[in-house]
Amino acid sequence: MVHRHDLSVGTTGGGGDSGNGPEPCPAFRPELRNATAGEVLAEYLHRQATEFLRSLRLHDESAGSAESAAVAAEAVRLMRRSARRISAVLQVYRPLTDGAWADQLSGELVWLSGVLGRERAYETRLHRLLAALHRLSSVPADPVPSAEPPLASAGPPGRRGPSSAGGGLGAGAARAGALLERQLTLARTRAHSAALQALGSSRFHAVADAVAVLASEAPPAAETASRPAAGVLLPLAELAHRRAAEAVDALPLTRARQSYNGEALAHTLAAGGEHDAAWNQVRLLVRLRRYAHEVVGHDDPALAAAGRALDRHRDASEAASAAAAAARTPRIAPATAYALGVLHADQRHEVEAARFSFGRLWRPAVVPPQDAVAAVPSGAEGGR
Amino acid sequence: MVHRHDLSVGTTGGGGDSGNGPEPCPAFRPELRNATAGEVLAEYLHRQATEFLRSLRLHDESAGSAESAAVAAEAVRLMRRSARRISAVLQVYRPLTDGAWADQLSGELVWLSGVLGRERAYETRLHRLLAALHRLSSVPADPVPSAEPPLASAGPPGRRGPSSAGGGLGAGAARAGALLERQLTLARTRAHSAALQALGSSRFHAVADAVAVLASEAPPAAETASRPAAGVLLPLAELAHRRAAEAVDALPLTRARQSYNGEALAHTLAAGGEHDAAWNQVRLLVRLRRYAHEVVGHDDPALAAAGRALDRHRDASEAASAAAAAARTPRIAPATAYALGVLHADQRHEVEAARFSFGRLWRPAVVPPQDAVAAVPSGAEGGR
Numbered sequence: 001m002v003h004r005h006d007l008s009v010g011t012t013g014g015g016g017d018s019g020n021g022p023e024p025c026p027a028f029r030p031e032l033r034n035a036t037a038g039e040v041l042a043e044y045l046h047r048q049a050t051e052f053l054r055s056l057r058l059h060d061e062s063a064g065s066a067e068s069a070a071v072a073a074e075a076v077r078l079m080r081r082s083a084r085r086i087s088a089v090l091q092v093y094r095p096l097t098d099g100a101w102a103d104q105l106s107g108e109l110v111w112l113s114g115v116l117g118r119e120r121a122y123e124t125r126l127h128r129l130l131a132a133l134h135r136l137s138s139v140p141a142d143p144v145p146s147a148e149p150p151l152a153s154a155g156p157p158g159r160r161g162p163s164s165a166g167g168g169l170g171a172g173a174a175r176a177g178a179l180l181e182r183q184l185t186l187a188r189t190r191a192h193s194a195a196l197q198a199l200g201s202s203r204f205h206a207v208a209d210a211v212a213v214l215a216s217e218a219p220p221a222a223e224t225a226s227r228p229a230a231g232v233l234l235p236l237a238e239l240a241h242r243r244a245a246e247a248v249d250a251l252p253l254t255r256a257r258q259s260y261n262g263e264a265l266a267h268t269l270a271a272g273g274e275h276d277a278a279w280n281q282v283r284l285l286v287r288l289r290r291y292a293h294e295v296v297g298h299d300d301p302a303l304a305a306a307g308r309a310l311d312r313h314r315d316a317s318e319a320a321s322a323a324a325a326a327a328r329t330p331r332i333a334p335a336t337a338y339a340l341g342v343l344h345a346d347q348r349h350e351v352e353a354a355r356f357s358f359g360r361l362w363r364p365a366v367v368p369p370q371d372a373v374a375a376v377p378s379g380a381e382g383g384r
Numbered sequence: 385m386v387h388r389h390d391l392s393v394g395t396t397g398g399g400g401d402s403g404n405g406p407e408p409c410p411a412f413r414p415e416l417r418n419a420t421a422g423e424v425l426a427e428y429l430h431r432q433a434t435e436f437l438r439s440l441r442l443h444d445e446s447a448g449s450a451e452s453a454a455v456a457a458e459a460v461r462l463m464r465r466s467a468r469r470i471s472a473v474l475q476v477y478r479p480l481t482d483g484a485w486a487d488q489l490s491g492e493l494v495w496l497s498g499v500l501g502r503e504r505a506y507e508t509r510l511h512r513l514l515a516a517l518h519r520l521s522s523v524p525a526d527p528v529p530s531a532e533p534p535l536a537s538a539g540p541p542g543r544r545g546p547s548s549a550g551g552g553l554g555a556g557a558a559r560a561g562a563l564l565e566r567q568l569t570l571a572r573t574r575a576h577s578a579a580l581q582a583l584g585s586s587r588f589h590a591v592a593d594a595v596a597v598l599a600s601e602a603p604p605a606a607e608t609a610s611r612p613a614a615g616v617l618l619p620l621a622e623l624a625h626r627r628a629a630e631a632v633d634a635l636p637l638t639r640a641r642q643s644y645n646g647e648a649l650a651h652t653l654a655a656g657g658e659h660d661a662a663w664n665q666v667r668l669l670v671r672l673r674r675y676a677h678e679v680v681g682h683d684d685p686a687l688a689a690a691g692r693a694l695d696r697h698r699d700a701s702e703a704a705s706a707a708a709a710a711a712r713t714p715r716i717a718p719a720t721a722y723a724l725g726v727l728h729a730d731q732r733h734e735v736e737a738a739r740f741s742f743g744r745l746w747r748p749a750v751v752p753p754q755d756a757v758a759a760v761p762s763g764a765e766g767g768r
Contacts, residue, residue: 172721327722337556337718338711341725349733 029297037232038225041093042218044295045086049215052082056208059199076195077120080113086211087113088291090219092240096232098220108207115198118191121318126184128319130177132346133339137173169342172335176343179326179336233296240292244285248362251278251355276317279355283310306361313354320347413681421616422609425477426602428679429470433599436466440592443583460579461504464497470595471497472675474603476624480616482604492591499582502575505702510568512703514561516730517723521557553726556719560727563710563720617680624676628669632746635662635739660701663739667694690745697738704731 032040059075062068087109090102198204224232252275286307293300326332327340416424443459446452471493474486582588608616636659670691677684710716711724 327718332718334711334716334718334721336721338721338725338728341722341727342729343725344722345726345729345733349729 032229032297035229036226037093037096037229038218038221040229040233040295041089041096041225044089045214045219046216048082048085048089049211052079052086052211053208053215055079055082063196063199073120076116080116082211083109083113083116084287085291085294086214088288089295092288092292093233093236093295095236096219096222096225098222101220105207105210108203108210112198112204112207116195119188119195122184122188122191124315125319125322126181126188128315129180129184129322129343129347132319132343132350133173133177133180136342136346137170137339169339172333172337172339175333175336176323176326176339179329179332179340180322183326183329184322229296237289237292237296237298240285240289244282244289247278247282247285251275251282276313276351279310279313279317283307283314286310302361306358309354309358309361313351313358316347316350316354320344320351323347416613416681419613420610421477421480421613422602422605424613424617424679425473425480425609428473429598429603430600432466432469432473433595436463436470436595437592437599439463439466447580447583457504460500464500467493467497467500467595468671469675469678470598472672473679476672476676477617477620477679479620480603480606480609482606485604489591489594492587492594496582496588496591500579503572503579506568506572506575508699509703509706510565510572512699513564513568513706513727513731516703516727516734517557517561517564520726520730521554521723553723556717556721556723559717559720560707560710560723563713563716563724564706567710567713568706613680621673621676621680621682624669624673628666628673631662631666631669635659635666660697660735663694663697663701667691667698670694686745690742693738693742693745697735697742700731700734700738704728704735707731 055075055078059072059079062071062075087106090097090106090109094102286303287310290300290303290307293303323340323344327337327344419427439459439462443456443463446455446459448456471490474481474490474493478486670687671694674684674687674691677687707724707728711721711728
């Protein structure tokens with residue numbers, strides 16, 4: 001049985017208090033020194049499972065009524081939040097539990113957060129695209145007077161004054177926005193029904209039951225669960241970090257780092273998201289690593305920021321795809337297609353910008369886990 | 385009369401030999417120490433005027449025949465090169481000559497290089513746009529396998545695989561290219577006839593005659609022309625620098641410097657070249673400053689590079705305008721308009737990239753003229 005009280009004290013801050021004071025071992029929460037690996041894992045799963053069930057109740061109470069639609073949506077978001085964490089932690093710390101059981105529950109939670117996430121994804125995408133269209137079609141400020149200095153060589157013609165370069169966008173932007181709204185709202189509605197259907201399915205009830213058990217009981221324990229927490233958990237957390245780090249190293253970060261060499265956007269426009277899949281995989285692995293470290297009380301702000309950059313990457317990449325897809329709609333006006341082309345390029349630039357900021361945020365994130373590694377051999381003693 | 389021989393020795397390198405050896409005054413060519421301001425100016429104008437007349441002869445010999453079209457084009461380019469320099473120098477060093485005469489000839493040379501430059505400008509623009517279309521519509525490499533890690537949350541849908549984000553461009557790119565080629569080739573042909581017409585006009589012959597005089601005689605001299613070169617020329621060269629520097633300081637360089645904050649391109653796409661006029665003005669002032677410093681033997685590679693960045697800025701800005709203008713052609717296919725939209729955004733990104741590299745190149749360029757300033761009070765002695 002878990003010393004729930006002891007543990008919850010130090011963890012309510014999500015491990016945010018690690019590193020306070022002259023802590024000899026920054027790589028591990030002090031109050032977990034004497035706990036077993038199984039106790040720490042069970043405590044984390046208990047907390048997430050409780051959150052999940054609370055959100056589920058909130059959803060059931062608010063669903064159906066138009067007034068509380070926002071509450072229901074928030075409840076779904078919180079359910080996904082817990083589901084992602086439970087799923088991730090069951091995978092990373094699989095050796096502490098019954099592997100078959102962990103894989104099964106983890107897989108079901110992936111299915112669930114996927115089904116529940118679609119509606120919000122379409123909503124976010126539409127908002128992102130409409131905001132970009134608004135920004136792109138905004139009227140430029142008064143142009144800088146182009147009175148040329150006395151000996152200005154007249155230079156080649158064709159500059160039709162400051163506002164002309166964005167010309168035509170205003171006309172097509174409105175129609176492009178309407179087209180995107182129609183397409184993405186339809187997709188969103190379908191996703192909403194799919195989510196409700198899933199929440200009513202026996203498949204979901206089986207998942208909810210399994211989570212309910214985690215809220216009250218420790219997961220089926222393997223032998224390693226009874227060993228001291230630090231020696232077992234830190235190497236597994238470090239493994240999760242190494243998987244993410246290796247995936248990052250395989251990315252064309254260097255190009256993204258070059259900022260305005262012009263080549264990056266050109267490439268992303270040409271290849272049209274050639275590397276998006278690899279970047280999305282990194283997003284998932286970095287998130288997995290973050291959840292894994294939550295268990296041992298690591299809170300890494302730089303890594304969280306890097307994760308947000310990867311989320312922006314995903315959003316922009318999918319928004320760009322949506323713009324390109326909308327442009328393939330039959331019988332649209334040229335002005336609409338032109339605006340969608342500019343919009344696509346704008347979102348691909350956001351993709352490149354997200355890669356660039358991730359490239360700058362990721363390096364610092366590497367340090368803490370290396371402390372953790374150093375701490376492992378000596379049983380979590382003497383990190384840094 | 386100018387000591388042409390004495391001077392031409394040290395200047396054939398365009399002043400590139402300034403700063404050789406333990407030169408006490410890097411701000412001024414040694415052999416000009418004992419020359420008067422008028423002599424130095426006349427020598428420079430003589431050299432440029434001679435170049436102009438040689439290029440004009442080359443053009444007259446090669447014009448008309450299809451075989452020698454390239455030679456004629458090169459001759460025109462060289463004529464413009466000299467015309468720009470004479471015009472610039474007459475303005476910067478106006479106090480040394482008859483002001484009314486200088487303004488009149490300088491203005492005519494601006495007219496001439498403007499008329500002669502159009503054909504080449506359209507040709508460059510077309511090549512730039514076709515190259516960009518080719519780059520943007522190039523087929524992406526094999527996508528990175530998107531096999532997701534075990535607990536990959538399925539995530540929102542809509543990613544239609546790597547190649548889809550660039551989808552549709554291939555189709556429209558060819559038609560967009562054909563459209564641009566038709567429009568810009570027509571404009572180029574018109575510019576060609578206009579240039580030939582100008583070269584046959586009495587207005588041109590008057591300019592050519594005035595330049596011929598500069599090739600053999602010193603310009604009408606003001607009193608200051610007889611004073612020592614350094615004391616008169618360096619302050620005027622410095623003034624030209626200050627004009628450029630002030631115009632640069634007025635630019636939103638900081639934003640251009642932030643590279644991938646995403647905001648820069650978004651702004652340039654939205655404002656659609658709001659600041660292009662100001663940047664073009666800077667381009668002209670920086671070029672003016674460069675020519676002015678050629679007279680006193682300054683050769684500033686960093687400044688030349690900054691100037692090239694400003695040329696790229698102008699080219700990209702006008703290419704973006706041409707893409708936007710082509711998209712306003714009636715009855716074009718949506719795929720064509722979409723490709724032109726992507727192309728427009730791509731060229732606006734090149735504009736932003738050019739601003740960014742200028743921002744990095746400009747600062748170093750400030751240093752040499754400051755040496756020059758230091759050198760002025762003591763009559764060009766003891767710079768640095």
